[in-house]
Structures are given as structure tokens and as C-alpha cells.
Amino acid sequence: AQKITQTQPGMFVQEKEAVTLDCTYDTSDPSYGLFWYKQPSSGEMIFLIYQGSYDQQNATEGRYSLNFQKARKSANLVISASQLGDSAMYFCAMREGIHNNDMRFGAGTRLTVKP
Amino acid sequence: GAVVSQHPSRVICKSGTSVKIECRSLDFQATTMFWYRQFPKQSLMLMATSNEGSKATYEQGVEKDKFLINHASLTLSTLTVTSAHPEDSSFYICSAKGTGAQPQHFGDGTRLSIL
Numbered sequence: 001a002q003k004i005t006q007t008q009p010g011m012f013v014q015e016k017e018a019v020t021l022d023c024t025y026d027t028s029d030p031s032y033g034l035f036w037y038k039q040p041s042s043g044e045m046i047f048l049i050y051q052g053s054y055d056q057q058n059a060t061e062g063r064y065s066l067n068f069q070k071a072r073k074s075a076n077l078v079i080s081a082s083q084l085g086d087s088a089m090y091f092c093a094m095r096e097g098i099h100n101n102d103m104r105f106g107a108g109t110r111l112t113v114k115p
Numbered sequence: 116g117a118v119v120s121q122h123p124s125r126v127i128c129k130s131g132t133s134v135k136i137e138c139r140s141l142d143f144q145a146t147t148m149f150w151y152r153q154f155p156k157q158s159l160m161l162m163a164t165s166n167e168g169s170k171a172t173y174e175q176g177v178e179k180d181k182f183l184i185n186h187a188s189l190t191l192s193t194l195t196v197t198s199a200h201p202e203d204s205s206f207y208i209c210s211a212k213g214t215g216a217q218p219q220h221f222g223d224g225t226r227l228s229i230l
Contacts, residue, residue: 035218043206045159045221091158102149103210103219105159 004094006106013082014114021077021109023092032096034075039089051075082113118142119211121222129230130201136194136225138209145211148192153206165192199229
């Protein structure tokens with residue numbers, strides 16, 4: 001069963017505007033971590049932001065913030081003041097449990113920032 | 116930040132050749148390393164997880180005799196694609212993490228093309 005769902009295959013945003021990339025997840029484990037990665041066309045995976053299931057506050061890292069709604073099991077990424085360099089694939093990922101190490105990825109969302 | 120080096124970045128070789136890909140954590144001890152495969156326009160699919168000094172755990176459907184993984188030290192893991200065929204052509208990405216709730220840090224990937 002799909003544990004990480006990204007329903008937006010592609011998104012467009014105007015430069016300098018904010019954009020929200022959706023991610024929902026499914027787990028019965030009370031302890032888990034949620035991650036967002038950026039993958040430009042060159043292929044490397046760039047870590048953006050992390051949210052732990054017990055974290056009380058939404059994670060923020062510069063222009064990135066994670067809108068964590070635990071009851072809804074959603075972990076949307078918000079990018080503020082979009083830049084042309086933000087155009088890339090964005091993957092949401094989850095790691096379940098305390099001891100389980102592996103991470104599962106969503107299908108990804110291709111973000112295009114328009115000038 | 117944590118750095119993971121993956122080499123080579125691109126390989127083109129004939130069918131039947133075995134190809135070795137190296138993944139090194141440069142500034143931290145990687146207790147766990149992961150190997151992913153990514154086909155064009157698709158997400159990352161976990162192939163196997165390896166802990167230093169022990170045998171790798173392969174995901175369902177991944178042939179362990181074809182994709183040999185060695186994690187001999189806390190800074191190096193290798194993936195050998197044995198007797199590669201055109202259907203093995205893909206983007207292979209390694210990642211590494213230390214202990215605890217840390218994000219995975221990815222290498223830049225290896226684009227493998229089998230002719």
C-alpha cells in the first residue's frame with residue numbers, strides 16, 4: 001500500500017510568490033519522521049526540511065516551511081518567495097519507527113517557477 | 116553539512132559487464148547506507164539497506180545475486196551490478212545516515228547505461 005502520496009504531478013508558480021506542495025502519509029506507528037527533498041535536473045537529492053512526529057511546532061528552514069497537520073496525516077511543503085532556481089522535482093519521504101531506518105518516497109511533484 | 120560522495124557519476128558499458136559503484140560518507144560515520152534506483156520520471160525505489168559489517172537487506176523483487184552490496188566500513192559501501200543488461204540502465208543513488216533521527220544524505224547518483 002502506498003504510504004506516501006503526492007497528488008500533484010506538476011505545479012507552476014510565479015516568481016516571488018509562495019507555493020504549497022502537498023503530501024499525505026499513512027502509518028500506524030506513533031513515531032515517524034517526515035522529510036522533503038529537492039531533485040534538480042542534474043539528479044542529486046538535496047535535503048530541505050525535517051519534521052518529527054512528536055515535534056510540537058512546524059519545521060522551518062529559511063524559505064521552506066512544513067505545514068504539519070498530524071490528525072490529517074499531511075505534511076505539506078510551503079516555499080515562500082519562489083525563485084527560478086526552485087524549479088525541480090520535490091519528493092516527500094517518511095521514515096517509520098524508532099529503529100527502522102529506511103525511508104520511503106512519494107511519487108514527486110515537478111515544480112516550475114515562471115519568470 | 117554532511118557530504119556523501121558517489122562515484123562514478125556516469126557509466127556506459129556493454130551488456131554483460133559488471134559495474135561497481137562506490138558510495139562514501141566523507142565527514143561522518145554512516146552506520147546505515149541505502150541504495151535506490153530511479154527510472155526516468157519516477158520516484159526513488161529502495162533496493163537495499165546495509166549496515167556496516169552485516170549483510171544487506173534487499174527489498175522484495177530485487178535480486179541479491181545481481182546487485183551485490185558490500186558495506187565493509189563506516190564510510191564506504193559499494194554496489195556491484197553483475198552481468199548488467201540494458202534493462203538495468205537506470206539512475207542509481209546511494210544515501211547514508213548516522214545514528215538516531217538524522218536525515219539521509221544522498222550521493223549525486225550514477226547514471227548507468229548498458230548498451
